[in-house]
Amino acid sequence: MAGTRAExxxxxxxxxxxxxxxxxxxxxxxxxIGQGEFLLLTGPSGCGKTTLCRCLNGxxxxxxxxxxxxxxxxxxxxxxxxxxxxxxxKVGYVFQNPENQLFALTVEKDVAFGPENLGLTRExxxxxxxxAMGATGTVALKDLAPYELSGGxxxxxxxxxxxxxxxxxxxxxxxxxxxxxxxxxxxxxxVDNLRRENGITVIVVExxxxxxxxxxxxxxxxxxxxxxxxxxxxDVLDAEFDRLSGLGIGLPKVSxxxxxxxxDGLVSERLPTHVESAVKMLSERLRN
Amino acid sequence: MKIDSxxxxxxxxxxxxxxxxxxxxxxxxxKPSLGKVxxxxxxxxxKSVAQLSRRVGIxxxxxxxxxxxxxxxxxxxxxxxxxxxxxxxVVKQVERTLEALDLAHYADTSPFxxxxxxxKRVALAAVLAxxxxxxxxxxxxxxxxxxxxxxxxxxxxxxxxxxxxxxxxxxxVEFVAECNPKVVLMSKGRIVAQGQADEILSDDDLxxxxxxxxxQMAKLFSQLGEFGLPRDVVDVHRAKMLLEEKLxxxxxxxxxxx
Numbered sequence: 001m002a003g004t005r006a007e008x009x010x011x012x013x014x015x016x017x018x019x020x021x022x023x024x025x026x027x028x029x030x031x032x033i034g035q036g037e038f039l040l041l042t043g044p045s046g047c048g049k050t051t052l053c054r055c056l057n058g059x060x061x062x063x064x065x066x067x068x069x070x071x072x073x074x075x076x077x078x079x080x081x082x083x084x085x086x087x088x089x090k091v092g093y094v095f096q097n098p099e100n101q102l103f104a105l106t107v108e109k110d111v112a113f114g115p116e117n118l119g120l121t122r123e124x125x126x127x128x129x130x131x132a133m134g135a136t137g138t139v140a141l142k143d144l145a146p147y148e149l150s151g152g153x154x155x156x157x158x159x160x161x162x163x164x165x166x167x168x169x170x171x172x173x174x175x176x177x178x179x180x181x182x183x184x185x186x187x188x189x190x191v192d193n194l195r196r197e198n199g200i201t202v203i204v205v206e207x208x209x210x211x212x213x214x215x216x217x218x219x220x221x222x223x224x225x226x227x228x229x230x231x232x233x234x235d236v237l238d239a240e241f242d243r244l245s246g247l248g249i250g251l252p253k254v255s256x257x258x259x260x261x262x263x264d265g266l267v268s269e270r271l272p273t274h275v276e277s278a279v280k281m282l283s284e285r286l287r288n
Numbered sequence: 289m290k291i292d293s294x295x296x297x298x299x300x301x302x303x304x305x306x307x308x309x310x311x312x313x314x315x316x317x318x319k320p321s322l323g324k325v326x327x328x329x330x331x332x333x334x335k336s337v338a339q340l341s342r343r344v345g346i347x348x349x350x351x352x353x354x355x356x357x358x359x360x361x362x363x364x365x366x367x368x369x370x371x372x373x374x375x376x377x378v379v380k381q382v383e384r385t386l387e388a389l390d391l392a393h394y395a396d397t398s399p400f401x402x403x404x405x406x407x408k409r410v411a412l413a414a415v416l417a418x419x420x421x422x423x424x425x426x427x428x429x430x431x432x433x434x435x436x437x438x439x440x441x442x443x444x445x446x447x448x449x450x451x452x453x454x455x456x457x458x459x460x461v462e463f464v465a466e467c468n469p470k471v472v473l474m475s476k477g478r479i480v481a482q483g484q485a486d487e488i489l490s491d492d493d494l495x496x497x498x499x500x501x502x503x504q505m506a507k508l509f510s511q512l513g514e515f516g517l518p519r520d521v522v523d524v525h526r527a528k529m530l531l532e533e534k535l536x537x538x539x540x541x542x543x544x545x546x
Contacts, residue, residue, distance in 0.1 A: 250433065264532060
């Protein structure tokens with residue numbers, strides 16, 4: 001699927017071992033991610049997914065020492081040869097814990113920090129801040145201090161700060177964990193709109209497939225530093241369900257239900273990934 | 289609201305609804321400006337946080353607010369020492385707790401070298417170690433994979449059976465659906481509903497009010513009413529039982545008619 005679009009990210013034989021760690025965190029990673037793709041990156045705790053994301057904006061190897069091998073290109077530029085500050089223009093990173101990236105005295109100043117450091121004009125900074133706060137629903141919070149916000153509000157502000165940099169890739173590390181379910185859907189919907197309207201490549205790291213599965217076109221599953229599955233969400237879920245559940249990935253409950261009914265020989269179709277398709281398939285059977 | 293020993297309670301509601309503020313009232317970290325909170329009959333305004341914490345243990349949403357020791361072992365033993373337990377009791381309790389939370393192999397590791405999900409479990413262990421009668425967990429499932437969640441669920445049920453009360457603040461509707469605890473639903477600083485999870489999580493109005501979404505099973509069963517299936521199904525286990533029965537009936541009907 002990446003073949004039809006320009007490649008934003010290309011890894012060939014990428015490996016990484018943290019200094020002092022006995023084993024490789026990444027081992028022979030080969031992947032091409034196209035511009036405007038929405039990719040769900042998942043796998044059990046410690047599988048290497050966060051390490052892979054840290055490579056994308058140069059946090060590895062610049063801030064986390066260790067040994068890197070193979071090749072990783074972002075927008076055609078080799079990550080190993082570039083500074084993190086330069087890569088940050090291309091790759092925006094929303095960390096798991098939003099507190100780790102908010103520091104200014106007000107929300108508005110926090111969102112403006114990135115663009116101010118790019119040396120843009122006042123008007124351009126103003127435009128970007130307004131746009132980013134609008135897209136994340138944080139306008140009403142603009143004069144509050146980040147520490148006054150709830151976890152979910154902080155997460156949206158962190159996202160706004162990253163958007164204001166107009167990156168070509170956004171990495172979101174478990175973006176929905178601090179959000180109430182409706183806000184989580186809103187944020188994911190907003191991210192998906194940005195992808196559609198601006199062609200931003202979106203990489204979401206998540207344990208829970210139910211929230212992200214409907215937006216993601218592609219799922220990449222990692223285990224022990226390697227990519228063990230890569231494809232369309234429906235295809236991978238259907239073909240690898242038992243394996244994924246063995247890895248501790250939070251599979252959509254409708255898929256789980258279907259796999260149990262299938263085991264009993266009561267249904268035969270492919271596993272549904274959304275409630276809507278499960279409703280349709282069950283209704284057809286029950287109408288008989 | 290009232291929490292009894294052996295209760296399992298989930299506090300749910302939108303971001304900023306007041307869930308964490310309510311949780312912090314339970315061990316006196318926050319004192320009421322109006323009204324009254326009592327723990328085993330003691331007014332929280334008349335007791336110190338240290339005194340109340342012995343009975344009410346709170347595990348914060350962000351483990352980094354709690355962790356500071358050099359090793360996981362020291363972290364988990366810290367409060368026990370402060371509460372004046374004998375050294376051999378401290379060692380035994382630490383071992384037991386680390387074992388129960390699958391952390392024994394990290395005993396001598398710095399908590400700060402662990403992943404987010406693992407740090408979260410260390411924070412939980414640090415509180416569980418002194419066996420408070422009331423355990424308050426703020427968003428315990430964040431960063432936990434499915435197997436860890438299952439482990440957490442069994443652990444909570446075990447604590448319940450020992451007569452301990454567990455209160456969790458959570459957004460994780462699917463986790464609540466599988467556990468089926470009592471739910472206290474909050475919105476804009478007020479409690480708007482209380483009831484069993486399957487009742488609350490299948491109620492469209494309440495879900496809307498508290499900015500939640502229905503668990504997938506509730507969404508599914510809300511659209512299967514025409515086949516005589518109940519609407520208040522929230523967990524996969526019950527869903528499977530009901531559908532097995534219905535689908536088997538269909539199978540027999542089809543077999544008979546052909």
